[in-house]
Amino acid sequence: MAQVGQDRTDSGKLSGGLMETSRDVFLEHYTRQQSIERYVRNSAGAGIAYLLENVYGRIYLDIIRRLVKRDGIRRGFQVLEYGCGGGMNLLTITSLLSQMGLPLESAYGTDFSPQMVSAAKREADAWAPQALRRRITYIQARNENLAEDLAVGLSQPRSSLANSFHLIVGVNTFRFCYRLQKSRDCARDIGELLAPGGYSIMIDMNPHFPFFRSRLYDWLTKPAEERLLPTLEEYAKPFEAAGLVIDERKNFCWIPHPASRPLLFFTRVLSPVLDRVATRFAMRSLVVCHKPVEQASPPKKELDSTGERHE
Secondary structure (H helix, E strand, O other): OOOOOOOOOOOOOOOOHHHHHHHHHHHHHHHHHHHOOOOOOOOHHHHHHHHHHHHHHHHHHHHHHHHHHOOOOOOEEEEEEEOOOHHHHHHHHHHHHHHOOOEEEEEEEEEHHHHHHHHHHHHHHHHOHHHHHHEEEEEEEOHHHHHHHHHHHHOOOHOOOOOOOEEEEOOOOHHHHEEEOOHHHHHHHHHHHHEEEEEEEEEEEOOOOOOHHHHHHHHHOOOHHHOOOHHHHHHHHHHHHHOOOOEEEEEEEEOOOOOOHHHHHHHHHHHHHHHOOOHOOOOOEEEEEEEOOOOOOOOOEEEEEOOOOOO
């Protein structure tokens, strides 16, 4: 039995070939047009539109207010959404900052699918005001190699990105790191990229929710490593191992992302009751954590043209 939070490697470590196969399966799925349509505003569903404004948006707003109250952030926010899909969460955060009159220095979205990155760029062009659009950048990058791929995509030294982000968000994406047995790699890179005092918000599927439509299909068609859903504690452990402080961990939310308007109404009515009696079985897991103010990642040493290492 694998120990909680250790990427379950004790129960059978993926070989390099199997890991590449799993990654190829995920990539093939997230390059299909049908999959892309689930992550862009006009076709994603009434559920995610409601959640971004009234549930996830309130979580982001709370963290933004904490950061402003503590730090002021006069130079402007730096924000990153990894596994961004169509970039809806990143656009929500940049919109909140704009509505609050807070400066945005830069906002980055990363995804391992080039088709998703292209879709996110189109979404920003369609929905973001011009003043924000020029500060939003989308880059192809893998969650499990986040810091290095981001640096390569921006043509910057990795050391220049360390300790720089005030807020890093991942929604419905961290579970794929677990499936590749790379959750600690991703969490470590998030810890490296966060500014001291900066926050990470992770939202993903809860394995105890019994009614995900995809579960039966996945059980019938996919091997175990491609359908793994971590528990709440397993989601939190890699962030703790990276030296981040957990502020909140909970199961929450009863509204499916692709919900139609009738289903949205039904789940909104039921949500207060379900929150009181069955929180453990809610659809999503939430882990909010921050980087200790006294903790700063040392800059990675770079090689100059002579081969000498320097800061």
